[in-house]
Amino acid sequence: MSDKFVIIVAGGVGSRMNSTLPKQFHLLRNLPVLMHTIRRFEQADVGLHIIVVLSASMQMYWEELCQQHQFTAVHHVVVGGATRFQSVRNGLDFIKRNYTDTQLANALIAVHDGARPLVSGRLIQNLFAAAHTLHAVIPAVQSTNSIRIGEVDNSKSVRRDQVWQVQTPQIFAATLFFEAYQQMEVDDFTDDASVVEKMGNIVSILEGDHFNLKITHPEDLDIAQIYLDKLST
Template sequence: MFNNSEIFTPLGAGGKKYAVIVAGGAGLRMGTAMPKQFLPLRGKPVLWHSLNTFLEAWPGLEIILVLPQDHLHTGETIVSTTSNPARIRITVGGETRFHSVKNGLTLINEPSIVFVHDAVRCLITTNLIHRCYDAALEKGNAIPAIQPIDTLRIETPDGNRLLDRQLVRIIQTPQTFYSDLIKKAFDQPYDTSFTDEASVVEKLGIPIQLIEGEASNIKITRPLDILLAEKILEEREW
């Protein structure tokens, strides 16, 4: 078990900030030939919306964009249309999400706060980014999560049983950490239990800090999600 003070050096409120934006998915559930991060959403690719929101969050924040090898040119074209392409670096993804994030983290070599974000959570707001930063600055990490509204049941060897949804949380991104902490966590060997960055950090014995996420911070996965995202963006523009 590690203490926070053993694994990261506290930063001031004006410390360096990086966002590792992971855009390596194939989008098989979307049923399209083009990966979902490149699909159009109100005239811009899904990825563009995620990049631009992080660029707007702070003028000094830098982005590391992790892309599939086969789609580097597409990503470069999208980056060139953002509000500040000079603050975005591109690297190639790996075999799994763990390896893709690890590739992005190798480009961070100074004490900082690091956001790891799914490119297809394109409705992220600067408000949520700021709240994740403030919480991580204080606690070492911050993971946005929301409470489910549906009734939940879990399958067991004896059938299934009801879960108390008051005790369950749906995890979102950006998952936010001190750079020392997350880089140390990603020095661990890959494990199939690593489904997100919080699970990697948790294996070090670090308590995970949940903060309130946003219901609109959906992950574009199915065609219906594009329709929902279009509507949310339309209402934000009113």
């Protein structure tokens, strides 16, 4: 049975939330968003090692929040980097330092956005199951909107059934993922799948979940609350 890891990236500053408090620490049903996210993985029942990447300036605040909310989910905290790429690499470095080669030989590593608190246990389970054979799997949903590509004064329509909105967690075979993150960081890296793909690897899509919302704007918290209420019924 292979070891399974998730690196939850929560080092962002939440600049689009019109707040000095990063979005992953805003309250959702009286609990910080990030705690909801961690619990989703804890409750998915796939035997995960949970690594949370936070900016150095927020680590003490996180400890205070855990005490305040009596949050006891087992997780390791790692200092984030200046970019998402660097934060993920810091998480990988932690895994390499703290687990044996035997544990990592057949391991699977997921990366998830800390501000996606509604990911379902079923999606997590399905992605890990698929990653055993596919080695690089991401969740995505097809666009329901008409899509155009180009500039404001020069664009063209594309078939929306060929456009996918990518989500997380994205899951990879550990050996492949470690190798991918030895590359130099470039602007083309928009997510972990793009890092893996840069080396010529095939990335497979598994049907995602429209409830798997990423908290980006203030109104997303209201939407997440509605989704959370629906998922709880």
